[in-house]
Amino acid sequence: MNDQSLFPHTCLHGYRLFSSLRGTPATGPVRSATGFTTTGALIFCLCLLFVLISNAEAAKLEDRIVAVVNSDLIMLSELKRDLLPEQDRLRKLYKGEDLERRLKTAEAMGVTKMIERKLQLQAAKNKGVDVSDQEVVQAVEEMKKQGEAIDSADPNTARSIREQLTLMRVVDREVRGLIMVADSEMKRYYQEHQDRFAYPEEYQLSQILIKPRTPDGLSAAHGRAEALLATLKQGEPFEDLALRFSDGADASRGGRLGLVRQGELIPALEQALTSVDVGKITGIVETAEGLHIVRVDDKKPRQFRPFEQVKAEIQSLVFQQKTEDQYQIWMADLKNKAYIEIKF
Template sequence: MSKIIAGIALAALLLLPTLPSHAAQVIDGIAATVNEDIITKLEVDREYTQLLKEAEKLPASEKMGLKSAALSRLVDKRLIEQKIKELDIKVSDEEVKAAIDDVRRQNNNMTQAQLAQALAAQGTTFEQYKAQLKEQLERLRLMSQEVRSKIQVGDRELREYYDANRTRYGADEQYRARHIFFKLDKNPTAETLAKAESQANEVLKQAKEGKDFAELAKKYSSDPNAAKDGGDLGTFKRSDMVAEIGDTVAAMKPGEISPVVMSPAGLHIIKLEEKTVSAGKPFDDVKSEIEDILYKKKSDERFAQWVKDLRSSAAIEIKQ
């Protein structure tokens, strides 16, 4: 339990809405019923306000439909609350206190008075916060019992993720490539650009047809060294090159020839000869970190499906 508690950030906890008792809200109008519980319009308005805060930096086009999303989120919350009661999931006062202590430690060892002050700035009392935290811990315990305990992450999955994300763990991808370069002035005329593109596309066609790339570079490239090295760019990292070339090479497989690429210097046709990855951190050193990532991903997916199944078996009536 302590491991779960330790992962709870203060900011996330402060976002949990404080919901008055259902009986006191009936006069506000009913927005929906979930089995025998009601969701009032006031609750929907409060949840909508919270969603607006969370989405304040998003463009206006992505804020459409937030009112419906607020009601949907409340339906899910109500279903989860009902399941917690059904399974008789309890969180003790001692566990809540331990969670609060962990939150204070994670926030520069703030005192309880400082925590209360931070909560007040958010419009929340300390008692409301304790109640919200208890609900959050109940949800985490429910998720652990109903979802996480049924998830497994195999060694093969861990290894596949590691191999696909080596650069995330300190490995460097290095490339060996050749290019055929068609130099352009800083501000070429439309006619000059069109002529260069036409020539580049003709050379690209020859390269795609299987003609020797190095020989094509010797014949057509504006790079003065190409006559000797056949357009060899040597071995480099993605960041060593201008973005247009680095990004292109990073998306290629050895042996592939790129389309015509424009950089500030001109036009390029690139052939990736080889791609290598340096060692980086050993698999055993990052195995537990990868396991946490995959475990969370599977948990989120399974939890979403679990809530969807709850919805399908519940009596839900939307009044709005």
């Protein structure tokens, strides 16, 4: 049936509908008892068609194909649903052009993520990877025990959980299950990343702290600190001067701070100590707390944890890295073999 034959049929159907609503016969003379003419019917049909076409166009705009992945489609409504949490987060943090740029980036990353998920689910289907209803129920119960708000009556919940379990299972089979970590790889990692397995350097320290006594008393504090530094260089015992002149809480102990590990000190102090030998003192170091003169009483050089002690940790790190590399290879292979068309 062509458009010309369809139009009168649609008008006739609309005219009959209109007549039945008006309580008049759908057939009869050109002018009915109500005065409704064929011209009126034509106008009604045109209005009806306009409404139908507008509704169809609105539906088309509301949802459309974003990407084709082999035989699967990714719809705009799916993408919007996936992006909603990230978009809400971005809108709380950014505004204007910066927000728009980040939203576009999130959309592009969202499409990529959905394409990869479709490919993985297709791979799972091709490999016969399946998740039973019982496994989904068990997963829901476990999530509830962990305090997650799960609506088990919502069919979307079960579908989402089944999908996640399927993805985990196919990645276990196609990626993680192929990974082996040899002793030689762990030893090489240990040699190349020794700093990661080092104990921090340790210091035994004493200090004299001079605090400004008024808001604008920094200059006077510097004068007192310089006088103390000169006295120390003349051989005056550090403990005596700390006890008499230090404003620090450790003054009563002769300024002894005790054991301090690298990373626990104020950065300015830590930097000043790097070139100070045991038994020597720093110059005057200014921090937000005041003016410090620090003596290095003892220094324990950095030591490395033995390989056997960190072997399990290294195995986990190497396994994680190899898994990530293998995952990227697997995804690249899936993409190369797939038909992917992005329409977004």
